[in-house]
Each structure stands twice: as structure tokens, then as C-alpha cells.
Amino acid sequence: MKIDILTLFPEMFSQVFEESILKRAQESGKVEIRIINFRTFSNDPHQKVDDTPYGGGHGMVLTCQPIFDCIESLRTEDTKVIMLTPDGVLYKQKMAYTLAKEKHLILLCGHYEGFDERIRTLCDYEISIGDYVLTGGEIPAMILADSIIRLLPGVIEEESHLQDSFNDQLLDYPAYTKPRVYRGMEVPEVLVSGDHKKIDEFREQMRYNRTVERRPDLLEK
Numbered sequence: 001m002k003i004d005i006l007t008l009f010p011e012m013f014s015q016v017f018e019e020s021i022l023k024r025a026q027e028s029g030k031v032e033i034r035i036i037n038f039r040t041f042s043n044d045p046h047q048k049v050d051d052t053p054y055g056g057g058h059g060m061v062l063t064c065q066p067i068f069d070c071i072e073s074l075r076t077e078d079t080k081v082i083m084l085t086p087d088g089v090l091y092k093q094k095m096a097y098t099l100a101k102e103k104h105l106i107l108l109c110g111h112y113e114g115f116d117e118r119i120r121t122l123c124d125y126e127i128s129i130g131d132y133v134l135t136g137g138e139i140p141a142m143i144l145a146d147s148i149i150r151l152l153p154g155v156i157e158e159e160s161h162l163q164d165s166f167n168d169q170l171l172d173y174p175a176y177t178k179p180r181v182y183r184g185m186e187v188p189e190v191l192v193s194g195d196h197k198k199i200d201e202f203r204e205q206m207r208y209n210r211t212v213e214r215r216p217d218l219l220e221k
């Protein structure tokens, strides 16, 4: 998979993709990530990428020209363009699975007051990472990229993410490791019993209980 991230602040990404699983995914060729500053596509002599809103109001709006030119220079018939925007569809694990099947993603990060409305015509998806407003689309783009890359074949063991929260309608089960007793808190007996049938039943029950307690909305669906 190829992921192109279009941003005005490329340096924000310098560490994020250079550690741990995301780094290894690139080194092993499972994903190629490019960070592209769309300011370099501006035809303005001062490389301006924003302007005041028609109709008045505060803040600056990202202009069409640099973003249209940038996306049009990158997109092929295999490309899906994703705008990060608070008024987009709420991002969920199911969408991460859908996007992980694509060959080429362009993640478009906004800033300031957001995008000129006409830029939306370039996009296949408009995605929000939650009901709150951030200063820019960079952190949302990192979140999408991370959640998608870990689902690519061979990046982590498939077994491992199949048991994660949200894959079905349930949250993950509680995990414990050594020591068996820490500050008086004991690991549940069944987990050290060696009886794998009972362990599976216990974990399934814990997933259900935890979901009922914390996220009953998942079960209602």
C-alpha cells in the first residue's frame, strides 16, 4: 500500500512513522509513506495557500488551487482521497478494515478554518476522528495511517488484531502478566489453571461483561 499525506506541517510526522511497528512495516515494504507539503504546489509568488472567507468572518480558508493541483498530480485510478474534517463520517474500526484493502490512499490534512468547500469534490471519503475540533488534520492523519497499517497483511499477526476491541461487537478481554500477585491484586485463578476451554469461556464472558458495562451501544447495533 502507498499512503500520501498532504500537509502544511510535514515535520509533525518526523517521529511518528520512525518507530516500532510502523517503521518495520515500511522497512519490509508493506507500506510506503510519503509526506507532501501541498504549499509547494501553490502558484502564488509567496506560496500562499489560504485566504479570507467570502461573506466575511474570522479565520483563513485553504484555497482550491494548491490542493487541486497536488491531488491531481498524485491520483491514479487506484487512489482513494480522504479529507480529514470534523464534519466527516465518524471513524470506526470497520472503516480501517475497508481502507486497508486499498492500494493508494491520499490523506488530506486541513488547518486554520478548514477547506474551501469545493475541495470536497476531490474526495472519496470525508472522515472525522471524533466529536471535537483539533488545530489541524495531522493528528487525525496519523491516527488513520496507524490504524490502517497495523491491519495490512504481515504487519502484525492476524490472530492478534482479530481479538482486538471493535472487530465484532465486543471490547477486548482483560490481560494479565507476571507476577501472579501484585500489591495484593491476584490474577484470576482460571488463567493459571491450564484449562484452555475454560480460559476461552472466561475471556469471552469478560469481553461481554466489559462491553455491557462500558459500551452497551456496541451491543445495541
Ligand SMILES: C[S@@+](CC[C@H](N)C(=O)[O-])C[C@H]1O[C@@H](n2cnc3c(N)ncnc32)[C@H](O)[C@@H]1O
Residues within 6 Å of the ligand: 084, 085, 086, 087, 108, 109, 110, 111, 112, 113, 114, 115, 127, 128, 129, 130, 131, 132, 133, 134, 135, 136, 137, 138, 140
Ligand atoms: C480548526 S479545524 C477546522 C474546523 C472547522 N471550522 C469546523 O468547525 O468544522 C482545522 C482542520 O483540522 C482538522 N480537524 C480538526 N478536528 C478534526 C476531527 N475531529 N477529525 C478530523 N479532522 C479534524 C481538519 O483537517 C480541519 O480542516
